[in-house]
Structures are given as structure tokens and as C-alpha cells.
Amino acid sequence: MKVACTVNGVAREADGVWEGESLLYVLRERFGLYGSKNACEQGECGSCSVFLDGVLVCACLVLGGQANNRNIVTVEGLARADGLHSVQQAFVEAGAVQCGFCTPGLVVATHDLLKRVRRPTEAQIREALAGNICRCTGYAKIIDAVNLAAGRM
Amino acid sequence: MKVGESVRRPDGPAKVRGGFEYSSDLHAPDMLWGATARSPHPYARIRSIDLSGARAMPGVRVVLTDNDVPGQNEYGLDIKDQPVLARDQVRYWGEAVALVAADHPEQARRAAQVVKVEYEVLPPVTDPEYALAADAPKLHPGGNITRQVKIRHGDQSARAEVVVTGEYVIGMQDQAPLGPESGLAIPGHDGGVELHIATQWLHVDQEQLAAVLALPKEKVRLTMAGIGGAFGAREDLSMQAHACLLALKAGRPVKMSYSRPESFVGHVHRHPGKLRYEHGADRDGNLVYVNARILLDGGAYASSSTAVIANASCFSCGPYRVPNATIDGIVVYTNNPPCGAMRGFGSVQNCYAHEAQMDKLAAALQMDPVELRLRNALQTGDTLITGQVIDGPVPVAELLRRVRAFPSPAPGEGQGGGLTSMPGGISNTTHGEGVKRGVGFAIGYKNIGYSEGFDDYSTARVRLLTKEGRARVEVHTAAAEVGQGLVTLQAQIAGTELGVNDVVVLNADTDVGSAGSSSASRQTYITGGAVKAACEAVRDRVIAMARAELRAPSGLHIENDNVVTGTGKMVVPLATLLGDEVIEETREFHPRQTFPLDPETGQADAHMQYAFAAHRAVVDVDTELGLLKVVELATAQDVGKAINPQAVEGQIEGGSAQGLGLAVMEEIQVKDGVIRNASFTDYLLPTILDMPPVRMDVLELGDPHSPYGLKGVGEPPTISSGPAIAAAVRAATGRPITRVPIRPHDLL
Numbered sequence: 070m071k072v073a074c075t076v077n078g079v080a081r082e083a084d085g086v087w088e089g090e091s092l093l094y095v096l097r098e099r100f101g102l103y104g105s106k107n108a109c110e111q112g113e114c115g116s117c118s119v120f121l122d123g124v125l126v127c128a129c130l131v132l133g134g135q136a137n138n139r140n141i142v143t144v145e146g147l148a149r150a151d152g153l154h155s156v157q158q159a160f161v162e163a164g165a166v167q168c169g170f171c172t173p174g175l176v177v178a179t180h181d182l183l184k185r186v187r188r189p190t191e192a193q194i195r196e197a198l199a200g201n202i203c204r205c206t207g208y209a210k211i212i213d214a215v216n217l218a219a220g221r222m
Numbered sequence: 223m224k225v226g227e228s229v230r231r232p233d234g235p236a237k238v239r240g241g242f243e244y245s246s247d248l249h250a251p252d253m254l255w256g257a258t259a260r261s262p263h264p265y266a267r268i269r270s271i272d273l274s275g276a277r278a279m280p281g282v283r284v285v286l287t288d289n290d291v292p293g294q295n296e297y298g299l300d301i302k303d304q305p306v307l308a309r310d311q312v313r314y315w316g317e318a319v320a321l322v323a324a325d326h327p328e329q330a331r332r333a334a335q336v337v338k339v340e341y342e343v344l345p346p347v348t349d350p351e352y353a354l355a356a357d358a359p360k361l362h363p364g365g366n367i368t369r370q371v372k373i374r375h376g377d378q379s380a381r382a383e384v385v386v387t388g389e390y391v392i393g394m395q396d397q398a399p400l401g402p403e404s405g406l407a408i409p410g411h412d413g414g415v416e417l418h419i420a421t422q423w424l425h426v427d428q429e430q431l432a433a434v435l436a437l438p439k440e441k442v443r444l445t446m447a448g449i450g451g452a453f454g455a456r457e458d459l460s461m462q463a464h465a466c467l468l469a470l471k472a473g474r475p476v477k478m479s480y481s482r483p484e485s486f487v488g489h490v491h492r493h494p495g496k497l498r499y500e501h502g503a504d505r506d507g508n509l510v511y512v513n514a515r516i517l518l519d520g521g522a523y524a525s526s527s528t529a530v531i532a533n534a535s536c537f538s539c540g541p542y543r544v545p546n547a548t549i550d551g552i553v554v555y556t557n558n559p560p561c562g563a564m565r566g567f568g569s570v571q572n573c574y575a576h577e578a579q580m581d582k583l584a585a586a587l588q589m590d591p592v593e594l595r596l597r598n599a600l601q602t603g604d605t606l607i608t609g610q611v612i613d614g615p616v617p618v619a620e621l622l623r624r625v626r627a628f629p630s631p632a633p634g635e636g637q638g639g640g641l642t643s644m645p646g647g648i649s650n651t652t653h654g655e656g657v658k659r660g661v662g663f664a665i666g667y668k669n670i671g672y673s674e675g676f677d678d679y680s681t682a683r684v685r686l687l688t689k690e691g692r693a694r695v696e697v698h699t700a701a702a703e704v705g706q707g708l709v710t711l712q713a714q715i716a717g718t719e720l721g722v723n724d725v726v727v728l729n730a731d732t733d734v735g736s737a738g739s740s741s742a743s744r745q746t747y748i749t750g751g752a753v754k755a756a757c758e759a760v761r762d763r764v765i766a767m768a769r770a771e772l773r774a775p776s777g778l779h780i781e782n783d784n785v786v787t788g789t790g791k792m793v794v795p796l797a798t799l800l801g802d803e804v805i806e807e808t809r810e811f812h813p814r815q816t817f818p819l820d821p822e823t824g825q826a827d828a829h830m831q832y833a834f835a836a837h838r839a840v841v842d843v844d845t846e847l848g849l850l851k852v853v854e855l856a857t858a859q860d861v862g863k864a865i866n867p868q869a870v871e872g873q874i875e876g877g878s879a880q881g882l883g884l885a886v887m888e889e890i891q892v893k894d895g896v897i898r899n900a901s902f903t904d905y906l907l908p909t910i911l912d913m914p915p916v917r918m919d920v921l922e923l924g925d926p927h928s929p930y931g932l933k934g935v936g937e938p939p940t941i942s943s944g945p946a947i948a949a950a951v952r953a954a955t956g957r958p959i960t961r962v963p964i965r966p967h968d969l970l
Contacts, residue, residue, distance in 0.1 A: 106450075108902075109482045109902035111482065113901075145240045145241070153235060153238060158238075161231065164868040167707065168399070168449060169237030173240040199909050202400065204880075207913050208910040
């Protein structure tokens, strides 16, 4: 099967895709975009969060074939080549990154939240990020990071 | 970039951009994918294995069994009892039996499914009490007791006026690091293998792999890949030997990356346990004796069970003065999933028991639970139940006073108010009706570093050179950065000791000596100590060079890339002094010696350093529906010296969250030896809605024995947060709560 889509503004194509491959697999192993992470591959942890036509999804729950002719933005597409997006910068500064495996998903989910709500309350932050599991931080510094980013955007 | 500053992580930018390369992100040209055929039975004899079906599957290049293991088929951290691939029998559900390498991961998985194994199914030993019975099948040649620790302290026949007893049950917790077990093995031109791997200890993997592969150690080269968390789950080998075997057989690179369900059988878990306690005290609340029997289920293989049971026994009474103690700690083999290291390492299970007992004793004495703890709190110079006299700061009473003194959260406070702050959350099950609040306290302690005579050490190589006209320091160790921030701390220590701004921490590999494991909260102390020692050696050479070449006075040091006098006057820029010269020094750091526990009495100076943390938990319980909300955790911990305050906070918050998980939701459900919830759908982890705000006091009391006075930080918060929650739930509901995780029906 052939999959053609736009990823981070670049037209991409993969040939010989097995029908069972998820979008996550296609992004990682076909396109070499390993930023979206493979922690549960069951839609529970949010580590593979990407935008599919602007909608926040778990890439592990989307079939590669479903991404055909669609527009995808991954964590790699949030900032220009060398710089960091203000959400990314805030995660680094607030100490919201430890092992970092959940971080790309949280960065994408936070990006989505702040697009919708400019100054989210703590309850809104918690609800918006409830689909992203972090095993290292206990979440306090993630909330700090979201507040820091919201204050700057 | 100095010790004591909240320096930002050097790997942070790559991690937030998605560019940090974890072990599951590795790839190589011409790479194959490995998969594992696993046992569907917890206990069975293997009659035959037929690989013909698997070999005939599309894309399959290699299929292997135990017959293809060139060296020793058994490995293990302490006792080598675990087969790389099952031989003649399987002892747990999910044990590795055969391996496949294929072009596509799905081809490999499907081929692994058609490996045909004829089993003679045996009744599994799943009850650790039964494992001790005379008529139980012997699962290993030496019988079913992996280790028994006896502690006999003071008068064994001591009696007391007030006696409380209790039995406590702890469920099996999973470390659940988000990064799956994964790695890439590349066959070398010299018949050796190069393994890129996420592990807690490169050199112990290398040693075990060399034996399995029948290769000299120098032909098994390990390079650290990015680690997606560890928490003990990466101490034992998982796919390391399997990937190497496949790569060497195929003559091609082989990647293995576990799915989440496979990860649940691919690493060891926290030991579940049953703990029976009897506490005796006088009428004033002074502890007279503690008797305890601690039975931990080690599962099918030993892993680090022998050290876990030592901790569970040594710290069984909590940080209290106990003049008389009779402790029996037993860890057994069963056909349940193998258990080993997880953050807290034996001190988590016993803390639930000793803290519940202290509350029970306080109730029997009609005393305030914190007052009872203060009355019995360990102090510097006290004798532990192992006979060791505890030195350095022992701030048990101070930590308790601090958590008691924190302001209490108002009703509805925490998590920003509204429904998310209620038990049941946005499920909208209550607006406060039927909700009762409870407050509980707990304190725990454990050892930092390896114990019982183990030669704990780390190695650091430090190079000082000139790069683009500036002085640069390169720090090279084999220590695992698991997320805790060791990479930052190494740079801070080098920056502090050498006064150089440009410090690069090189990736860990086996080209430098062992760093020991990133476990036991030991790396900042031990590898930090090695980095400090190597930097001091480099600095001595720089100063000697400056004095010889410039005839400079004594009392020189390095500051801000310059050699300066004692009064800070510039002598020479470091880069000018160095020119093309590279100054390199390698040092090992060994902390003070420990000694093995006496097998009959458990008496010894067995531990190197002790760390303490206390928690207060505030919970709301919906007593009609059996739902609970942890409203707030407050904690106090002595870290000796906060090398990086922000990282210390992160460890305390994250560690407290893992403790909360065991208290209220995390349990691997094992029935008849089979894991029933091997996924993140069914194994519940705390989300951002479950984890409350954490108030904290961080004390820096300075340990006279350690570099900078620091203490290990990572584990103590995981020990006492859960027991404080259990105490708070007891206070809210009046229910006994003798088992964790707490279930809804325990609350009604």
C-alpha cells in the first residue's frame, strides 16, 4: 500500500506499507520522524500525540492508510529548525522534562490547549492533559510549564 | 554551571523537540526486527519445540532456541538462575522460549506466534506461603527460599504493657517506565557485537552478555541509548542477550522493541508481600519491642530479591529507636512474575506496615500519632536494630514537625477547585455530599548506595583541553542518565571544581570503567564523587603547570576559565596556559565500606548512608461510592545538599507520585500465575488528575562523609507518600485499610 501525506509542511510518500501499520509506525519507521513516542500504542498515554488536519490525535490509534492525503504536524514541526517553540522553551525552563519520553506528546497537547484557551485555569490544564501520562515528574512542573508558556504567548 | 544552582538540563532542548534518540528510535541500514516467543503457562515442562512453521513464514531470517546460546544460558544479578531462553521447563507466564528475526516487525511477531511448543502443563506454585510448605514442588535446585534474613536485636523475650498486632498486604507494582525495553545489536567485524541499549548499568550487562555469548568482554561493546525512565525496571537483562544472539546469527543489525504488554513480562516488578507485625510499648509510648515476619513473593527468578529482602528486614521497624527486635524476612520463589528492583527497594512494603502499626499503637495509647513518632524518633548516635550506630544528621523528629506544621488545605482546595478536586472528579459523582476528609502522617528511611560489603564504586574520566580558543572540559562516565538529571549534575560538579564554563558530558559507554547502577539513589554520591575526584586531579596538574611555567605563587585556583591567585587576580587564561596540551585524569570513587549481615543475628554495619523523608497526606473520601481523592501531599526531606534544587524538587514530586500510585491504583493483577492487566488500559497509572499539589520543605543538613554533604534523593519520597495516604484514608473512613492499593470496597 502507498501512503502519501503532508508532514510538517513537507510532502511525504511511503511505498510498501503494510495495511496494519499505524500512523505512528509510518511516521517513525517510514519517515524517520521518531519524535512521536511509542509508550503504550493503545491510546492511553498520549506520548504519540500529533495534529491530524489540525485535530489532536494519538498517532498509534490512526492507521497509516487513514493518513493518506492528510496534513500532519508532529512535535518536530512545532518550531523552526534551530529554535524552540515557547511551549518547548517553557518545558525546559520549568524542569518539566526528566526522562523526556512523555514530553513530545505533552508539548503537542499543550500546544493544542493554548491554541484553544489563551489563559487556562489549573483545572483546565489538568483536564486537557489528562490523556498524557508522565511517570517521572508527578506533573507539578508540567503545570508550571503550561502556565509559563501561556504567560508568554 | 555550579553546584547548588538550578542549571537546566543539557538534553532538554533535544527532548522537547523530539530529537533525543531513545533506544526504541534506533535504526541501521539492512536492519532486522526481533520478536520473542513466550510461554503461555506459568509452569510447564517443554516436551518439544518445532520451529519449521516459524522458519517458513515470510520475511523470517533467523529462528533461535536455547540450543543456539553459545555460552552460559543462565544469567542473573546475584544468583544466575534465569535462562536466556527456556531449557526443558518454563517457570513463569511470558518466559522467553524462542526468538525470531524478520524484515518487518509484524512478520517477526507472527512467526513468533507459530513457534510450536509442546508443553506438559504443571500446577503452578502461586501462593508464597505454599512455596514454603514441605510438599510444594521445588522450583529451583536449592529449594524455594531465595533468602531468609534474621535480625535478632536485644532481648527476644521482651514483654510490654501495650501490644498491637497487624497483618498488611502489598500488591505488585510495576515501574512502568514510558520507554519500552528496546535496543539495537550490530554484529562486529571481529566476531563481537555492539549493543546500543537503555540500561541502568552498562558494565553489569556487559559482564552477563559476555558469559551468554561466550565472548571476551572487550568484544561486547555497549553504548548507552536514550533511556525513557527506569525506576528499577532496567537493572536486569531483558532483550539485550536476545538481540545480540539474533544479530550474531543473522550477521545483520537487529532491533528489538517491546510492546507495552510484552514490557509487563519483560521486566521484574516490585515484590508483593504479606507482613505480620507485633509492636510492644510502655504506657508512656516508648517502644519496647517489634516482632515481624515479612514474606515477599520473588516470583520465578531471583533478580535482586536477595538485596530487597535485606532492605525490607533492616528497615522493617522504621526510623525509630527499637531496643528489642525479632525480624524474619523471607523471599521465596513461586511461578508468579519475577520481582526485583523498584524505587524504594524493600523499604516501601515495610513502611506501610510499620506506619500503620505506629498509628494503631497511638490509638491504643490514646496518643497523637505524630507525638508517638516524635517520642521514638531515631537520633544521631542511636543504635539500629542491625546494631549499627547511626551517624550524620538523623532529622526524623524535625521532618515530622515540619510536615505537621504545614498549613492545611481548605475544603475544595487543590487541583484548582471545582469538580476536578472532588472524589470521582469530572464524572460528577459528588459535589461534596458523603465526602469525608482525613489526614495521615508517615515517615520512612532507607539506605543509599550498595550495602552488605559490596564494593560500590564509580569511575570518571575528565579531560581538559582547548577548543576554539576556549577551555573545555569533557566528562566521561558509564553512568546511566535515566531522567533523574545526572547529566546536569556531572556538568555542575565539573564546572564547580574546574572553574570552566564549557563542560560537555559525553555519552556513557563501556570505553570507560564501571559507574555502577543508576539505582539505590547512589549516582550523585558515587559517580558525582568520581567526577569530583577526577576534576581535582586535573586541577592539581593545571595548578602545577601554571606554577612551573609562570613561576606563579601558591594558592592558585581556576575561576571563569582563568587561572587566578588566591585573591582572584588574573594569572593566565586557561586556554593560553594549555595551548595544545590535553590534561586527562581518570579516578575511581569508593565510599566507606559496609559489611554483610550476620546470617543468624542480622547484626552488621551493613549500610553506607541513610536517607529520610516524611509525608502528610490529606484525602477526601466519598464514603457512599468508595471513591477517593488525594487532596494534597506535603513532604519534608533531608537531601544533605541540593546540587540542583529544581531537579531535587522534580525527584520529590515524581517519587511521591509513584508512592501515591501504589497506595490508590497501581497493581499488577496476577491470577493463577497469569497477569490479567498487562496494558496501560488496565494497569492504572496516576494521571495529572490524580496527582495533587505537593508542598515541600527541603533540608540541607550536610552529611560529613559525602561529596558536598549530599544525600541520595530519588527513593525516599516513594517510601512514605503512600503510607501517609493510607493513614489519611483510615482517618477519614475508620476502615482498617490493611491492603494496598486501596480498592473502592475497602472504603465502604
